[in-house]
Amino acid sequence: MAIQAGRLNILNDVAPRADGAYVVYLLQQANRAHGNPALEYAVEEANRLGLPVLACFGLLDGANGFPEANARHYAFLLQGLADAKAGLDKRGIGFVMRKASPADIAIDLAKNAALLVLDRGYLAIQKSWYGQIVDAVKTRIVQVEGDVVVPVAVASGKHEYAARTLRPKLHKLLDEYIAPLTQRQVKHKAGRGLPTSEIDISDPDAVLAGMSLDRDVAPVRRFIGGETEARRRLAAYLAGPFASYGAERNKPEAAAASHMSPYLHFGQISPVEIALAVRAAKKGGDADKASYLEELIVRRELAMNHVHYTKGYDSYAHAVPEWARKTLAEQADDPRPHAYTERQLAEGETHDIYWNAAQAEMRETGYMHNHLRMYWGKKILEWSPSPEEGFRRTLRLNNRYFLDGRDANSFTNVAWIYGLHDRPWARRKIFGTVRYQSENSLRKFDAKAYLKTVEKLCRAEA
Ligand SMILES: Cc1cc2nc3c(=O)[nH]c(=O)nc-3n(C[C@H](O)[C@H](O)[C@H](O)COP(=O)(O)OP(=O)(O)OC[C@H]3O[C@@H](n4cnc5c(N)ncnc54)[C@H](O)[C@@H]3O)c2cc1C
DSSP: OOOOGGGEEEEEOSOOOTTOSEEEEEOSSOOOSSSOHHHHHHHHHHHHHTOOEEEEEEOOOGGGOOTTOOHHHHHHHHHHHHHHHHHHHHHTOEEEEESSOHHHHHHHHHTTEEEEEEOOOOSHHHHHHHHHHHHHOOSEEEEEOOSSSSOHHHHOSSOOSSHHHHHHHHHHHHHHHSOOOOOOOOSSOOOTTSOOOSSOTTOHHHHHHTSOOOOSSOOOSSOOOSHHHHHHHHHHHHTTGGGGHHHHTTOGGGTOSOOOHHHHHTTSSOHHHHHHHHHHOSSSOHHHHHHHHIIIIIIHHHHHHHHHHOTTTTSHHHHSOHHHHHHHHHTTTSOOSSOOOHHHHHHTOSSOHHHHHHHHHHHHHSOOOHHHHHHHHHHHHHHSSSHHHHHHHHHHHHHHHOTTOSSHHHHHHHHHHTTTTOOOOSOBTTTBTSOOOOGGGGGGSOHHHHHHHHHHHHHHHO
8 A cells, every 4th residue: 555645744855866875764753663654665765766775763872861761761662672673674674773863873874875764753852853854964855754643734734722623634534544554575685785783772671771861760561662562462452451442441440441552652553553453353342443543543643733733832831721821820829738749749648549559550660541640630730839830740750650751642631631622611729710630530430449450560560
């Protein structure tokens, strides 16, 4: 199947360099060797030009580390890259990894390339790499948007007000974009003479040990990185728990969620591949499928839309809508019956045993169910000295402990706690007209069973 034209963005519209030795692909967002439109585009072009493909990855380390990334995130990332490299090897695609910024490695390898292919993320730091690359590289550059179902600007040319305004725009395009991606045969295998890797990623633990990073947040046993593991998990999920997604997706103890978010965050699986598998699932009815695709496509791509079209998406002043900031400011002097420091929050030392359990799941295992993330975030707003400080704390904790943190979804959903993509509700203390979530929401599921589950999960990490 051809790659949809809407996924392609030509960033430097010149002919491929005639004396190029390879097609280089900066595999920075889509960390996978299969189901990756940017990689398949690179293979297709390389076949046409009679050249091999060289994929590359710039590993940010030490003072230049990726903002807020720690040992937990890097362990998962490196496991994923080891798996991607094994997949690339089998296909005859070269892979070069260096301790360098993604922009620097791409600029350097592009010097001898006929064509540079980029994949696409939406965070400010990723956009800054693309800007540096476009300024420095003289050869043809094509960017391929393959970590969303519908390319962000194709879906909408503006910041969307809410899911209800983006949903119809996405739905119109789903038939075009939820389509299988044919794997191209590599005609010219990577061999000797191509640049070689500075880093041996076949031993991700050794690479991690050699890095200079924040090790206070440890890697987790609960999730192993990589596309092979992502596909194994997806298949097991669709063969079992998925059948109750529609009815039980808001029950954290029921284990009906897919746990795909870390794999999506690191580009270790394609959302299109997940959507196709969900549509084809034998278990699960129409309601389960519709509900899952609503989260995977509408909610996730609403987050991409927000981050793409909001300068300063990580700040309270820019990410939170005006009506919400106004109502929260009006209540800023309301007494806080419970007030905690950020350390107390991080350690789960509040009066609320269920909140503490959710925090423990996050801190020790890197994950929390969506229903609890909402409760967790609303309580931080309630227990913080000001909404601005609550926002900053929520984002810091979110990005520090979640494996799927530092994502478009992180920034957008933390802002949702403060009113983004939502509407005013009945006025109350501290929250004003921003949606409140009471302890009653814990009655909608078996909270005691959840406590036991978390104890078990945390014991397994110890
Ligand atoms: C305060 C708060 C913070 C959050 N922080 C993050 C974060 O850092 N990273 C992150 O990826 N998600 C975040 N979310 C969204 C959501 O909670 C997670 O995506 C979801 O819980 C991941 O688990 P899962 O893969 O098992 O989800 P499933 O229920 O199996 O859903 C499948 C996929 O749909 C998408 N999805 C599900 N719920 C949402 C949602 N509410 N918004 C957008 N996409 C969704 C995710 O990509 C998810 O992997 C946050 C939500 C809240 C309320």
